[in-house]
Amino acid sequence: MSxxxxxxxxxxxxxxxxxxxxxxxxxxxxxxxxxxxxxELSGIDPVTLPAPSRIxxxxxxxxxxxxxxxxxxxxxxxxxxxxxxxxxxxxALVIDAFAPARRALYPLLVGSQTVPIVxxxxxxxxxxxxxLTPKVVVVTLYTFFPITVALVSGLAATDAEALVLMRTLGxxxxxxxxxxxxxxALPYLFTGLRIxxxxxMVGAVFAEWSGAREGLGIYVLLMKNSFRTDLVFAAVxxxxxxxxxxxxxxxxxxxxxxxWR
Amino acid sequence: MAEPLLLVAGVSKTFGGRRPxxxxxxxxxxxxxxxxxxxxxxxxxxxxxxxxxxxxxQPATAGELVLQGRANPDERRPRCGYMFQKDLLFPWRNxxxxxxxxxxxxxxxxxxxxxxxxxxxxxxxGLAGFESHHPAELSGGMRQRVALLRTLLLGRPLLLxxxxxxxxxxxxxxxxxAWLRATWRLPVRQxxxxxxxxxxxxxxxxxAVYLSDRVYVMSPRPGQMVAEVAVQRAADxxxxxxxxxxxxxxxxxxxxxxxxxx
Numbered sequence: 001m002s003x004x005x006x007x008x009x010x011x012x013x014x015x016x017x018x019x020x021x022x023x024x025x026x027x028x029x030x031x032x033x034x035x036x037x038x039x040e041l042s043g044i045d046p047v048t049l050p051a052p053s054r055i056x057x058x059x060x061x062x063x064x065x066x067x068x069x070x071x072x073x074x075x076x077x078x079x080x081x082x083x084x085x086x087x088x089x090x091x092a093l094v095i096d097a098f099a100p101a102r103r104a105l106y107p108l109l110v111g112s113q114t115v116p117i118v119x120x121x122x123x124x125x126x127x128x129x130x131x132l133t134p135k136v137v138v139v140t141l142y143t144f145f146p147i148t149v150a151l152v153s154g155l156a157a158t159d160a161e162a163l164v165l166m167r168t169l170g171x172x173x174x175x176x177x178x179x180x181x182x183x184x185a186l187p188y189l190f191t192g193l194r195i196x197x198x199x200x201m202v203g204a205v206f207a208e209w210s211g212a213r214e215g216l217g218i219y220v221l222l223m224k225n226s227f228r229t230d231l232v233f234a235a236v237x238x239x240x241x242x243x244x245x246x247x248x249x250x251x252x253x254x255x256x257x258x259x260w261r
Numbered sequence: 262m263a264e265p266l267l268l269v270a271g272v273s274k275t276f277g278g279r280r281p282x283x284x285x286x287x288x289x290x291x292x293x294x295x296x297x298x299x300x301x302x303x304x305x306x307x308x309x310x311x312x313x314x315x316x317x318x319q320p321a322t323a324g325e326l327v328l329q330g331r332a333n334p335d336e337r338r339p340r341c342g343y344m345f346q347k348d349l350l351f352p353w354r355n356x357x358x359x360x361x362x363x364x365x366x367x368x369x370x371x372x373x374x375x376x377x378x379x380x381x382x383x384x385x386x387g388l389a390g391f392e393s394h395h396p397a398e399l400s401g402g403m404r405q406r407v408a409l410l411r412t413l414l415l416g417r418p419l420l421l422x423x424x425x426x427x428x429x430x431x432x433x434x435x436x437x438x439a440w441l442r443a444t445w446r447l448p449v450r451q452x453x454x455x456x457x458x459x460x461x462x463x464x465x466x467x468x469a470v471y472l473s474d475r476v477y478v479m480s481p482r483p484g485q486m487v488a489e490v491a492v493q494r495a496a497d498x499x500x501x502x503x504x505x506x507x508x509x510x511x512x513x514x515x516x517x518x519x520x521x522x523x
Contacts, residue, residue, distance in 0.1 A: 161345055168316055168343040169366040169415070179366065183353045260352040260395055 050230040059234030065219065066231075066238055072215040074242065076132060076204040080139025084196060087140065088147030089189075093177070095148075096155040113145050117206070125211035135207040135215075142203035143196035150192025154185030190254040197246045205239055264330065265291040266458050267315065267419055272324030273483075274310055283483040284310045288324070290477055290486060292419065294457040299469035301512055302479030308462040311484070312421050315460070316341040329418055342417035342456060346424040348408040350396040356383075357392040360410040367415065379414060385444065386410050402433035409441070413456065420459035426468065434468075442472055442498075466516075470508045471500065478515040488515035 039051035124134035208217025284307040317334030364375035478488040
């Protein structure tokens, strides 16, 4: 490829990016503008509804506290996701390998998603204390399901003829998994992971809300109780931003790992 | 006369279930070492089923299958190099790794060695310079050649070719047929243990005659052998146009005759 073509390729990618990013950015900007105008014109009490500009100022002023609490929440989220992936992969492999396991476990997995975590979370604090463990449990409860289900479908979607091919080549069960089923299920795993990360941080924040020493969840609760609505909003926006970032990281990892699509 | 490489005697296959389907009825055939044999039949006549029986992937309902003196399916399977209609290349592996897959699975040599053996044969398969391309970047004909290389590299005694060219366009197909005719025994002979015979399933009559020493004709379901046509080739394996046409007609006649029956 010539340099010129490469350059125009990069330009095309940039244009494609803009095409994707500009519309939501425009909508968001107008929403914030409306919000700002409303607060300005109505003279509403900033404790009830602070203007975006005020949220930004307050957030910047408290950036140290926001950052140190973010680190705690990020750590909980990542550890929880790691546990989820481990658990999800293990469950999916068992379910794929043994038909009875599928029948025995699948209904329970679906059932686990109907458990109201709102009710469970305070109990988890009671059992595991104020440290990392209950947060990891909540994040895992939120996120292992989409990962497991996606990977199970991925493993099941293996071309039946490709399995026959592997048999004619003399492949053993583990070779089938390693050389065929797992690589072909990777795109599915990433789809599940992308869904999971959108829940993950919310899970961590919620777990902190139920009892914690540090973290964005407990920070939001404290700020609410001291009528710092602006900082509540600042933390909420930060959580959204961090979640988006996490999502982008997973998408990037997918592009690096699943190169053949 | 010496024992044939492959002997299929009185083989039937009925698929169970609530409504049993009789796929094959009393099928017999033989393939000698050095033979290229084809089976022609209409779609759904159980040709692929027959291959699955030979390769020991499914059990026969009745009859006998013996390959190199082995009747046990688990002993027949590693003696068959099975090539499917679909290329079944793994999209996450490049050309070289796809071609080496069989050797890698069999564990006959290290991964490096397997790739080396595949690499050495790429030029003969028209794939030189494409070793690190991925299947999505290849044409249908090239993909099929990689699949054939993957099969041939194993050097198994009997090649089972299940409509390997069916999904290709007419031109690519002709080109690959000519090439297969020239290539099928060559590559692995070099490596020591070559394939000794090939069995091709197709519904293309000309392809069958053009490639084969003998052609079996099968009826629609339940599949039965209705004719066997010997293709008289010159000593160098070439085929004159007249013989080609005559054999083609013979095969067609057998197919038509069967189609006219109730």
